[in-house]
Amino acid sequence: MGYIEMVDYSAIIDKYYSGIPELRHILVTHSRQVADRALAIVDAHPQWTEQGLVDRQFIEEAAMLHDIGIIFCNAPKIYCTGSHKYIEHGYLGAELLREEGLPKHALVAERHTGAGITLEQVLREELPIPERDYCPQSLEEKIICYADKFYSKSHLGEEVSLDKIKYNIWKYGHEGYLRWQALEKLCN
Numbered sequence: 001m002g003y004i005e006m007v008d009y010s011a012i013i014d015k016y017y018s019g020i021p022e023l024r025h026i027l028v029t030h031s032r033q034v035a036d037r038a039l040a041i042v043d044a045h046p047q048w049t050e051q052g053l054v055d056r057q058f059i060e061e062a063a064m065l066h067d068i069g070i071i072f073c074n075a076p077k078i079y080c081t082g083s084h085k086y087i088e089h090g091y092l093g094a095e096l097l098r099e100e101g102l103p104k105h106a107l108v109a110e111r112h113t114g115a116g117i118t119l120e121q122v123l124r125e126e127l128p129i130p131e132r133d134y135c136p137q138s139l140e141e142k143i144i145c146y147a148d149k150f151y152s153k154s155h156l157g158e159e160v161s162l163d164k165i166k167y168n169i170w171k172y173g174h175e176g177y178l179r180w181q182a183l184e185k186l187c188n
Helices: 008-016 019-044 046-051 056-065 070-071 086-099 103-111 119-126 139-148 162-170 176-185
Strands: none
Touching: 008 019, 008 056, 019 046, 019 056, 019 070, 019 119, 019 139, 056 103, 056 139, 070 086, 086 103, 086 162, 103 139, 119 162
16 A cells, blocks of 8 residues: 555645635534544454555545535535535545645545446536546545445534435436445445
């Protein structure tokens, strides 16, 4: 794995969100919940760390930064006043993280939406995102993608039930639901 250098995710969040305290609070609270769940999943599978498949430090950093792109989106209920559609927050956050010199963290931001979005889905549904595959690939990406589904930014502090998660995923089709089931099996 070889990941060693610590990233000051708080400084990155502050760089972009310091002037928007309500949105910063939502981002940090949600991201902390996701990070804590992702770390608990890692801790429940010590063989992943022992085998060099997962880096706990990276999991925490990437989970704290996975939604950094919401600032660019229009979602007034959570104080987002940007001009982009919410589905764009992943790739927009990834672009921001690449500019910050964090290409591996950027992949987590880019690939965490839903249970992943395939290129075929982007084309079929004419989604307003660049034409490429957005499905989590690495174990670390999959863990964070899974953990993210348990927490909503509009209902801070509440955990989303498995039934509600499955319903939300199913709304977007059978392919996504199968990807969710694979994430669920992996992370439990």
